[in-house]
Amino acid sequence: MKSKDLQKVVLSKYQKGDTPKQIYHDLNGGLGLRTIERWCQMIRRSGTITLSKPPGGPRLVRTRENIQKVKNRLRRKKKVSARKISTELDMSERSVRRIMKNDLGLYPYKKVIEPLLSDDQKLKRKQFANWVRTNFRKEDTLKIFFSDEKMFDIDGVYNTQNDRVWAVDRADADKNGGTQQKRKFPQKVMVWLGACSKGLTPLVILDEGTVDHTVYIEKVLPVALKYRNQFFGSDWVFQQDGAKPHSHHLSQKWCRDNFPTFIEKDRWPPNSPDLNPLDYSIWDQLVNNINWNKVYSKTTLIKELKLSVKKISESVVFESCACRTNRLYRLYQNDGSYLR
The missing domain is CATH 3.30.420.10 (Ribonuclease H-like superfamily/Ribonuclease H)
Known part of the structure; x- marks a missing residue:
C-alpha cells in the first residue's frame, strides 16, 4: 500500500474515533505505531496529514525506469533468475528481488512435476x-x-x-x-x-x-x-x-x-x-x-x-x-x- 493510501486510511479511521493503537493493529504492521501517532497529532492540529517531504530517502535503483526494465525482461522470458537479470541490468540481485516482489507483486514458484497427458x-x-x-x-x-x-x-x-x-x-x-x-x-x-x-x-x-x-x-x-x-x-x-x-x-x-x-x-x-x-x-x-x-x-x-x-x-x-x-x-x- 502506498504512503498516500495509508494516509487516507489513518485519516478515515482517526476521524471515526479509532485510537492510534487500534489503527496500528488494523493495519497489521503496515505502518509503525510512532508514525501513526505522529500523523494523528497532525490531524488534531490541522485536520489533515501534511508531510514536508516523502518518507524515506530517494530511490536510486528502484526507479520507474528500472522497474519497467525488469518488467520488460520478464515479459520476454519468465523463466529467468533474479541473478541473471541483475547481471544484465547492472543492479544488485537484492534490488531486482525487491522490484519483482514489492513493485511488480510477483512471487517465485517451484516447478510442479505432473504427467504429460495427450x-x-x-x-x-x-x-x-x-x-x-x-x-x-x-x-x-x-x-x-x-x-x-x-x-x-x-x-x-x-x-x-x-x-x-x-x-x-x-x-x-x-x-x-x-x-x-x-x-x-x-x-x-x-x-x-x-x-x-x-x-x-x-x-x-x-x-x-x-x-x-x-x-x-x-x-x-x-x-x-x-x-x-x-x-x-x-x-x-x-x-x-x-x-x-x-x-x-x-x-x-x-x-x-x-x-x-x-x-x-x-x-x-x-x-x-x-x-x-x-x-x-x-x-x-x-x-x-x-x-x-x-x-x-x-x-x-x-x-x-x-x-x-x-x-x-x-x-x-x-x-x-x-x-x-x-x-x-x-x-x-x-x-x-x-x-x-
Missing part, C-alpha cells in the same frame, strides 16, 4: 469422470475401495529445497545434519495398500522379486476382498489402476469371479494418479509419519512402514475419499487436465 488421455479422463458422476450417487462413491502399490527405499524421502539447516557456515551445517547420503543401490520394498471411506487395510509387503499377476492374485486381491467385506458386506466397488499385474486377463477374471463390482481395465483412464486418494493424499501422510532416523535396513523400513500406516487418522482417510467426487467434477470442468 488429448486422447484427457478425453478418456473426462469420459471416466462423467461415467462415475452419472452412475454413482454421492453415498455410492463412499463405497469405492481404492488400491495402489508404492516403492520405498531405505534412504528415505527429503526435499532439497525445503529441508534446510541453519548454521554459521557450511562446515557447521554439515556437522548438524546438513548432508543427505544416498546409496547407489539402496534396498527397496514394494508395498500395497487399500483405502476406502471407512479405513485402511493392513499393509501388504511385496518384497519377493517382481510383482506380476500371480503375486497380485495370491497376495493382494484376497486381502482386498477380506477387509472390504468386513466394512461393506457385498455392497462395494473395487478400483485399481492400469498397471500390468492389474490389467492381466487372469487378474481381471479373479475380480469378476470374487468382487461384487469392480472397475474394469478399459474403464480406468490411463496416467491418472490424481484420481486415486492414495496417490493424491494418503501416501504423503504415510511418508510423513515414518521416523526415517530409525530406518537403516530393509527390516527396519518394513517395520516403520507398518507403524506409519497405523498413525494415519480416520478423518484423513475419509476426507481423501469423500473429496473425490469434487475432484471428478473439477476434472470434467477442466477439460480432463491433470489435477493438483
